[in-house]
Amino acid sequence: xxxxxxxxxxxxxxxxxxxxxxxxxxxxxxxxxxxxxxxxxxxxxxxxxxxxxxxxxxxxxxxxxxxxxxxxxxxxxxxxxxxxxxxxxxxxxxxxxxxxxxxxxxxxxxxxxxxxxxxxxxxxxxxxxxxxxxxxxxxxxxxxxxxxxxxxxxxxxxxxxxxxxxxxxxxxxxxxxxxxxxxxxxxxxxxxxxxxxxxxxxxxxxxxxxxxxxxxxxxxxxxxxxxxxxxxxxxxxxxxxxxxxxxxxxxxxxxxxxxxxxxxxxxxxxxxxxxxxx
Numbered sequence: 639x640x641x642x643x644x645x646x647x648x649x650x651x652x653x654x655x656x657x658x659x660x661x662x663x664x665x666x667x668x669x670x671x672x673x674x675x676x677x678x679x680x681x682x683x684x685x686x687x688x689x690x691x692x693x694x695x696x697x698x699x700x701x702x703x704x705x706x707x708x709x710x711x712x713x714x715x716x717x718x719x720x721x722x723x724x725x726x727x728x729x730x731x732x733x734x735x736x737x738x739x740x741x742x743x744x745x746x747x748x749x750x751x752x753x754x755x756x757x758x759x760x761x762x763x764x765x766x767x768x769x770x771x772x773x774x775x776x777x778x779x780x781x782x783x784x785x786x787x788x789x790x791x792x793x794x795x796x797x798x799x800x801x802x803x804x805x806x807x808x809x810x811x812x813x814x815x816x817x818x819x820x821x822x823x824x825x826x827x828x829x830x831x832x833x834x835x836x837x838x839x840x841x842x843x844x845x846x847x848x849x850x851x852x853x854x855x856x857x858x859x860x861x862x863x864x865x866x867x868x869x870x871x872x873x874x875x876x877x878x879x880x881x882x883x884x885x886x887x888x889x890x891x892x893x894x895x896x897x898x899x900x901x902x903x904x905x906x907x908x909x910x911x912x913x914x915x916x
Contacts, residue, residue, distance in 0.1 A: 821896030
């Protein structure tokens, strides 16, 4: 005998809660697996509250939409409609868990479950930024976030030296990428990006100097490499800025932080005679 919608819904709830029902066994297993996945996500109360507020603000208009009564399925369509509802529910749950993950990852630190997602979101954002100036600024911002991660690790009692090493490795990677982008932009468009990069590097140096006493011993050598790279970036921008009026600004060679400055005399007279061409 075909069940009505209310009776089918009640039987499905009993199946989900543990009462065996062969007709709903497959659906109950899907719900159980989704619950297991949800229970593996352990978040602080404050984080859960922030996620809830964020989701409500994002989904608020949609939750206020008027819903029309669902039509009663015709004979032979009940199982197909039930499967469609279960599939739609599973997709919605995956989307919600994805949104939860993105929101929760904003404050994730190296060693925490959502840190990889946080880095993935940052890379995706960089990939979607097509303007060269905007991308250079965004790269500097992402690299600066790694210093904030280092600062936050000091307050995490569970943070290990490996977490610091991961943060420093990501800082070096992002800083070198930011430097290459800014140097290429600055040597081709008047030098404002070089000034921005120099000021950025000096600010990060001050931040790392304040963090130095709290760096665990196993990570101090890597920390010294990071500070040395910042010094190299500041020196590189200074050398390139000094050659902005030269016939040749760069040497055509580069290293991990970008183009190397040209050497030799600066033929600025020839540049002015040619109308400023480099």
